[in-house]
Amino acid sequence: MTDVTLDSLPVATAPARRDIGIRKRYAAERRFRFYGLAAISVGLIFLAVMLVTIVGKGYTSFMQTSILLPITFDAKVIDPQNKRETDPSVLIKANYPNLARDALATRLGISKDDKPQIAALKGFVSDGVRVQLRDMVVADPSLIGQTRDVWVLAGANIDSAFKGQIDLDVAEGNRKVSDRQVGFIDKLRDEGVMEGKFNTGLFTYGASSRPETSGVGVAIIGSFYMMLIVLLLALPIGVAASIYLEEFAKKSRLTDIIEVNINNLAAVPSIVFGLLGLAIFLNFFGLPRSAPLVGGLVLALLVLPTIIIASRAALKAVPPSIREAALGVGASKQQAVFHHVLPLAMPGILTGTIIGMAHALGETAPLLLIGMVAFIVDVPHGVTDAATVLPVQIFLWSDLPEVGFQAKTSAAIIVLLAFLLIMNGAAILLRKRFERRW
Amino acid sequence: MPMIYYVAVILAIGIVALAVGRQRASAQTRGRDKQHSRPHYHGWWAMLLATIPAILLVVVWSIGSTIYVERHIEAQIPEQTDDSPIASRSLAIGMIHNLADALRRLDAEARANLPATFAELQPKLAAKGAALAPDTQDYMIAIAAGANAESDTLRLTGGVLALILALAGAAYGLRSIHPRAQARNKVERIVLWALLGSSMIAILTTVGIVLSMLFETFHFFSSVSPLSFFFGTVWDPRFAAAGAGDSAGQFGLIPLLAGTLYIALVALLVAVPIGLMSAVYMAEYASRRVRSIVKPALELLAGIPTIVYGIFALVTLGPFLRDLSAALTGGTPFIQAQSIFTAGVVMGIMLIPVVSSLSDDIITAVPRAMRDGSLGLGATRSETIKRVVLPAALPGIVGAILLTASRAIGETMIVVLAAGVAAKLTANPFEAMTTITVKIVNQLTGDLEFNSPQTLVAFALGLTLFAVTLVMNIVALYIVRKYREQYE
Structure with a gap:
């Protein structure tokens, strides 16, 4: 039968025209495929360009130029009136930068009367040396009168010049570093007493008006406190809410409203949460401005929907047979959930939580509104102290014109991205290791 | 102690x-x-x-x-x-x-x-x-x-x-x-209340947002008329000395709204084609291995904080485009360092993974049988996608685009850094415009008296933003849910 029908079809003339059509259609097919590939490549290229520019700008900040100086703790400079026995504050107020300048002059073989040369030393050593030497002397006053070799930080412009970030072809008057200073740099470098050292200060210092003594250390501590608050609030509340909605709630108007609410909150712009924090936590409850506590509260509300949605998915993935088996041997509903379902859902819940926390760690906008844009020098001692956090520190630095701060901005971004990478990596690992298919 | x-x-x-x-x-x-x-x-x-x-x-x-x-x-x-x-x-x-x-x-x-x-x-x-x-x-x-x-x-x-x-x-x-x-019943009752209480936090948050912003907005409208806010075309809040007699400024929403929508439009023009095509490729063409590498890489794009995008726009892309346009015309740049275009493009990049992961889910939800039917009739894969899969997925994709648009409208850090602060109306995408979110941040950072209209306007702006995004989200979620039900 089939043979007959096939034979009766007119097929003789078609092939030529159909082939042209096929070729066109296949070309369209190839084009379409190419568009898809191109789209993906565009996305990945943007990603690569962004990461490369940031790392390219920021990596120099992980090194900081230091100079080895033979510092003579001259009693005449530190304590000209010799009253440190009676008044310890002399040691705090002494003119330590002068010590460093004198040591530098000695190192370079400049006589103290050579005014223009001495003037060129201004800004050569970071003003942070004041604190460094002061702390040394206060910790051990017997240093006075002795000479010690000390690594001190170079000034911001000298640091940039040492790293080759300052264009030496520009006329001398228009650049931040004079020819004389460049000569000093070369001399010190040749003697091996000026070199880039790993910038531990980046991870210990706080905000500063000088790039060389500013770091993200204080911001990291602030972020840590804030994340602690977020975790302590969002994880228990999120898990409890998802257990209720997934396991106990009967279908009712209330649960419908809750559900719609959660889905909508997940898509509310983050800045609106900042307004909420400002109006409720700061103005109504009178909590302190700039505190990690308030930031943590706001961000906990912000990530709560994410955690609830992830936790519900994890709970839903646990097969009903587990619950039924538990109920069958006489467990109460809550015993079934808490003893059997929840442990099985935990890896999924934790994965969702970590991803939510990573989101919170990078969030900036709501924190600007609750006053975390403060200039914070000291490590916060608790969740109610004024603090700053990593992304806000990045935002603040990005505003500053100095070359040193631009590099610092990128370095801080690298640190932030490293944290995010670690968190996301942990989430992926957790998912891979404990994921169970039923 | x-x-x-x-x-x-x-x-x-x-x-x-x-x-x-x-x-x-x-x-x-x-x-x-x-x-x-x-x-x-x-x-x-x-x-x-x-x-x-x-x-x-x-x-x-x-x-x-x-x-x-x-x-x-x-x-x-x-x-x-x-x-x-x-x-x-x-x-x-x-x-x-x-x-x-x-x-x-x-x-x-x-x-x-x-x-x-x-x-x-x-x-x-x-x-x-x-x-x-x-x-x-x-x-x-x-x-x-x-x-x-x-x-x-x-x-x-x-x-x-x-x-x-x-x-x-x-x-x-x-x-x-x-x-x-009956100790167990009592304990379980308390636990159940605690669970219910936790899930009420979501409602409390929404109520808190709405009430706090409504309250401050009414406060604001007592000194500025709603008409001049919603239909005013001049934004000039004038940070005059607080308390001085003539410190009233003009608070016109229109320039900010126009800027917000313009930048969101540019962002969507970048994000939707790229995101959608990546999703199509990933769902229909890519091998399992390619998918397992590319998908996380694109998600990485979604995991990068928006401040990083903002700084990329501010220090890299903006100056680059300005210099490029200067080189093209041989002198004066026609693209400003902070412009609608720069902010929109960078925001678009940020949104690529949002579009692609949402539409990926939607495309894979189209039943296998529909594809097989089309392929069986002799259509090529691209014809199947264009004539069968995408039309079937269209409502879901529209929902995804709406969700993306609401993200674009509410995005803050990129526009704060890259869009500029000048509130003006312009059609030229290479000039700076400003957005609602930028102005919220501007009005509220810095030491200001809380009860002046200059700060309270931020809450009116926030409420507008919240209302706009809420409507978009509700519509989008409704469409997406309806769409999902269609194929379940």
């Missing part, structure tokens, strides 16, 4: 109650009828009775006493005048707090006889390692010491009360242990 220690003691009491209650309950079982609840439920009941009321008391008490002491300090600070030694009240309050903290380091004897002037006090504090601002005033010593004493007394009272409450709760819980007592 800080309140946290009291909480620790209360918890310890609770744990003891738990252990003792368990013990008593299992002792009662021996040789008698079966108990209603397992022993540890009796223990938990006693523990809950011991801890919950006491900890609630501690929380309420410490919040109350902190506010009380703070108010008291503020009341004692002399009025701020032009020749005050300390620049602002908040600075003075900060100094008093530092001083109070430092005073706690002194031993009891030294604290009992404090010198009257800060000059005498400073060396003693410095010896304990407390560095204080040198211009701390003499009058602050008395205030700080008083505040310390006050908060110590309050803490002690509150702590003792809480401990008594905890012990009473534990005693009551332990006394009521009885084989017939």
